[in-house]
Amino acid sequence: MFVLVNLKAYPCDPAAVAAAARDVAEASGVRIAVAPQAAHLDRVAATGVETWAQHVAPVEHGSHTGHTLAEAVADAGAEGTLLNHSEHRLTLADIDGALDAADRADLETVVCANNPQQVGAVAALAPDAVAVEPPELIGGDVSVSTADPGIVEGAVAAAEAVDPAVDVYCGAGVSTGEDLAAAGSLGAEGVLLASGVAKADDPRAALEDLVSGV
Protein backbone atom coordinates (compact mmCIF):
# COMPACT_ATOMS: atom_id res chain seq x y z
CA MET A 1 0.00 0.00 0.00
CA PHE A 2 1.09 3.54 -0.77
CA VAL A 3 0.37 6.16 1.90
CA LEU A 4 0.29 9.74 0.63
CA VAL A 5 0.05 12.34 3.39
CA ASN A 6 -1.35 15.64 2.13
CA LEU A 7 -0.48 18.50 4.51
CA LYS A 8 -2.94 20.85 2.71
CA ALA A 9 -2.56 24.29 4.33
CA TYR A 10 -2.67 22.95 7.89
CA PRO A 11 -0.52 24.74 10.47
CA CYS A 12 1.76 21.77 11.18
CA ASP A 13 5.57 21.59 11.12
CA PRO A 14 6.16 20.10 7.64
CA ALA A 15 9.73 19.02 8.34
CA ALA A 16 8.75 17.27 11.58
CA VAL A 17 5.92 15.36 9.88
CA ALA A 18 8.28 14.53 7.01
CA ALA A 19 10.97 13.19 9.34
CA ALA A 20 8.38 11.06 11.14
CA ALA A 21 7.06 9.74 7.80
CA ARG A 22 10.59 8.94 6.66
CA ASP A 23 11.31 7.00 9.86
CA VAL A 24 8.00 5.11 9.84
CA ALA A 25 8.46 4.22 6.16
CA GLU A 26 11.95 2.92 6.85
CA ALA A 27 10.90 0.92 9.91
CA SER A 28 7.76 -0.57 8.35
CA GLY A 29 8.78 -0.96 4.72
CA VAL A 30 5.55 0.83 3.71
CA ARG A 31 5.88 3.44 0.98
CA ILE A 32 4.95 6.81 2.54
CA ALA A 33 5.13 10.20 0.81
CA VAL A 34 4.40 13.71 2.10
CA ALA A 35 2.80 16.50 0.03
CA PRO A 36 3.47 19.87 1.71
CA GLN A 37 2.79 23.41 0.56
CA ALA A 38 4.87 24.23 -2.56
CA ALA A 39 6.97 26.67 -0.54
CA HIS A 40 7.92 23.85 1.85
CA LEU A 41 8.89 21.26 -0.77
CA ASP A 42 12.64 21.65 -0.45
CA ARG A 43 12.63 21.53 3.34
CA VAL A 44 10.48 18.39 3.28
CA ALA A 45 12.63 16.77 0.57
CA ALA A 46 15.74 17.55 2.65
CA THR A 47 14.52 15.06 5.29
CA GLY A 48 14.85 12.26 2.75
CA VAL A 49 11.13 11.41 2.73
CA GLU A 50 9.44 10.82 -0.63
CA THR A 51 8.08 14.27 -1.46
CA TRP A 52 5.08 15.20 -3.56
CA ALA A 53 3.55 18.47 -4.75
CA GLN A 54 -0.12 19.20 -4.05
CA HIS A 55 -0.63 20.61 -7.56
CA VAL A 56 1.15 21.68 -10.71
CA ALA A 57 -0.28 24.01 -13.33
CA PRO A 58 -0.80 23.14 -17.00
CA VAL A 59 1.94 25.56 -18.07
CA GLU A 60 5.48 25.49 -19.43
CA HIS A 61 8.37 27.83 -18.63
CA GLY A 62 7.27 31.33 -19.64
CA SER A 63 4.98 34.18 -18.65
CA HIS A 64 2.83 32.46 -16.00
CA THR A 65 3.02 34.59 -12.86
CA GLY A 66 1.74 32.85 -9.75
CA HIS A 67 1.41 29.42 -11.34
CA THR A 68 3.15 26.32 -9.94
CA LEU A 69 5.57 25.08 -12.57
CA ALA A 70 6.15 21.30 -12.72
CA GLU A 71 9.88 21.76 -13.39
CA ALA A 72 10.17 24.01 -10.32
CA VAL A 73 8.57 21.51 -7.95
CA ALA A 74 10.77 18.74 -9.38
CA ASP A 75 13.79 21.00 -8.87
CA ALA A 76 12.69 21.48 -5.24
CA GLY A 77 12.72 17.70 -4.71
CA ALA A 78 9.21 16.55 -5.60
CA GLU A 79 8.92 13.11 -7.17
CA GLY A 80 5.19 13.26 -7.84
CA THR A 81 2.16 15.51 -7.79
CA LEU A 82 -1.50 15.41 -6.88
CA LEU A 83 -3.82 16.94 -9.46
CA ASN A 84 -7.48 17.96 -9.35
CA HIS A 85 -7.81 17.63 -5.58
CA SER A 86 -11.34 18.26 -4.37
CA GLU A 87 -10.07 21.52 -2.88
CA HIS A 88 -8.32 22.52 -6.12
CA ARG A 89 -10.52 21.37 -8.98
CA LEU A 90 -9.37 21.68 -12.61
CA THR A 91 -11.17 21.44 -15.93
CA LEU A 92 -10.62 18.22 -17.87
CA ALA A 93 -8.46 20.19 -20.34
CA ASP A 94 -6.34 21.54 -17.49
CA ILE A 95 -5.92 18.07 -15.96
CA ASP A 96 -4.71 16.90 -19.36
CA GLY A 97 -2.30 19.85 -19.61
CA ALA A 98 -1.06 19.38 -16.05
CA LEU A 99 -0.41 15.68 -16.77
CA ASP A 100 1.70 16.73 -19.76
CA ALA A 101 3.58 19.18 -17.53
CA ALA A 102 4.17 16.47 -14.90
CA ASP A 103 5.41 14.05 -17.58
CA ARG A 104 7.86 16.66 -18.85
CA ALA A 105 9.23 17.08 -15.33
CA ASP A 106 9.27 13.32 -14.62
CA LEU A 107 6.72 13.57 -11.82
CA GLU A 108 4.51 10.63 -10.87
CA THR A 109 0.83 11.61 -10.97
CA VAL A 110 -2.30 10.96 -8.90
CA VAL A 111 -5.49 12.56 -10.23
CA CYS A 112 -8.26 12.93 -7.65
CA ALA A 113 -11.94 12.34 -8.41
CA ASN A 114 -15.20 12.54 -6.46
CA ASN A 115 -16.81 9.32 -7.63
CA PRO A 116 -16.38 6.30 -9.93
CA GLN A 117 -17.74 8.19 -12.96
CA GLN A 118 -15.05 10.83 -12.61
CA VAL A 119 -12.47 8.10 -11.97
CA GLY A 120 -13.31 6.62 -15.37
CA ALA A 121 -13.04 10.02 -17.05
CA VAL A 122 -9.65 10.89 -15.57
CA ALA A 123 -8.28 7.35 -15.98
CA ALA A 124 -8.72 7.91 -19.73
CA LEU A 125 -6.01 10.57 -19.49
CA ALA A 126 -3.51 7.86 -18.36
CA PRO A 127 -2.20 9.21 -15.04
CA ASP A 128 -0.12 6.84 -12.91
CA ALA A 129 -3.00 6.61 -10.43
CA VAL A 130 -6.41 8.00 -9.58
CA ALA A 131 -7.72 8.65 -6.07
CA VAL A 132 -11.39 8.60 -5.19
CA GLU A 133 -12.26 11.00 -2.37
CA PRO A 134 -15.93 11.76 -1.64
CA PRO A 135 -15.84 15.47 -0.69
CA GLU A 136 -18.46 15.09 2.05
CA LEU A 137 -16.22 12.64 3.93
CA ILE A 138 -13.00 14.69 3.67
CA GLY A 139 -11.81 15.94 7.05
CA GLY A 140 -14.29 13.74 8.93
CA ASP A 141 -13.83 10.92 11.43
CA VAL A 142 -15.32 8.10 9.37
CA SER A 143 -13.15 6.52 6.70
CA VAL A 144 -14.40 6.26 3.12
CA SER A 145 -13.76 2.51 3.31
CA THR A 146 -16.27 2.25 6.18
CA ALA A 147 -18.78 4.94 5.20
CA ASP A 148 -18.98 4.13 1.51
CA PRO A 149 -17.13 0.93 0.57
CA GLY A 150 -19.09 0.75 -2.70
CA ILE A 151 -17.48 3.95 -3.95
CA VAL A 152 -14.02 2.41 -3.56
CA GLU A 153 -15.05 -0.81 -5.30
CA GLY A 154 -16.78 1.26 -8.00
CA ALA A 155 -13.64 3.33 -8.51
CA VAL A 156 -11.49 0.20 -8.85
CA ALA A 157 -13.91 -1.23 -11.44
CA ALA A 158 -14.15 2.08 -13.34
CA ALA A 159 -10.38 2.47 -13.65
CA GLU A 160 -9.93 -1.19 -14.58
CA ALA A 161 -12.51 -0.84 -17.37
CA VAL A 162 -10.71 2.16 -18.88
CA ASP A 163 -7.03 1.41 -18.28
CA PRO A 164 -5.88 -1.47 -16.05
CA ALA A 165 -2.44 0.15 -15.76
CA VAL A 166 -3.87 3.01 -13.65
CA ASP A 167 -3.61 2.35 -9.91
CA VAL A 168 -6.52 3.30 -7.63
CA TYR A 169 -6.19 4.96 -4.24
CA CYS A 170 -8.88 6.19 -1.90
CA GLY A 171 -9.08 8.90 0.71
CA ALA A 172 -11.28 10.84 3.14
CA GLY A 173 -11.40 10.16 6.86
CA VAL A 174 -8.60 7.58 6.71
CA SER A 175 -6.65 7.62 9.98
CA THR A 176 -6.06 4.13 11.41
CA GLY A 177 -4.46 0.84 10.50
CA GLU A 178 -7.94 -0.64 10.26
CA ASP A 179 -8.92 2.01 7.69
CA LEU A 180 -5.83 1.20 5.64
CA ALA A 181 -6.54 -2.55 5.75
CA ALA A 182 -10.17 -1.96 4.78
CA ALA A 183 -9.10 0.16 1.80
CA GLY A 184 -6.76 -2.60 0.67
CA SER A 185 -9.43 -5.25 0.98
CA LEU A 186 -11.71 -3.17 -1.28
CA GLY A 187 -9.03 -3.18 -3.99
CA ALA A 188 -7.31 0.16 -3.36
CA GLU A 189 -3.54 0.16 -3.78
CA GLY A 190 -3.00 3.19 -1.60
CA VAL A 191 -4.60 5.88 0.53
CA LEU A 192 -4.55 9.66 0.65
CA LEU A 193 -4.94 11.23 4.04
CA ALA A 194 -4.48 14.60 5.67
CA SER A 195 -6.11 15.51 8.98
CA GLY A 196 -5.40 12.15 10.63
CA VAL A 197 -1.68 12.99 10.51
CA ALA A 198 -1.37 16.75 9.96
CA LYS A 199 -3.79 17.59 12.79
CA ALA A 200 -2.69 14.78 15.14
CA ASP A 201 -1.11 15.71 18.48
CA ASP A 202 1.56 13.13 17.66
CA PRO A 203 1.92 12.67 13.87
CA ARG A 204 4.58 9.96 14.34
CA ALA A 205 2.24 7.84 16.50
CA ALA A 206 -0.57 8.40 13.98
CA LEU A 207 1.66 7.13 11.16
CA GLU A 208 2.81 4.14 13.22
CA ASP A 209 -0.82 3.19 13.88
CA LEU A 210 -1.67 3.63 10.22
CA VAL A 211 0.91 1.11 9.01
CA SER A 212 0.55 -1.26 11.97
CA GLY A 213 -1.55 -3.78 10.04
CA VAL A 214 0.51 -3.87 6.85
Ligand SMILES: O=C(CO)COP(=O)(O)O
Ligand atom coordinates in the same frame (compact mmCIF):
# COMPACT_ATOMS: atom_id res chain seq x y z
O1 LIG B 1 -8.33 15.32 1.18
C1 LIG B 1 -7.75 14.37 1.69
C2 LIG B 1 -6.42 13.92 1.24
O2 LIG B 1 -6.03 14.53 0.07
C3 LIG B 1 -8.35 13.63 2.81
O3 LIG B 1 -8.37 14.45 3.90
P1 LIG B 1 -8.69 13.81 5.34
O4 LIG B 1 -7.71 12.69 5.54
O5 LIG B 1 -8.48 14.95 6.30
O6 LIG B 1 -10.11 13.34 5.28
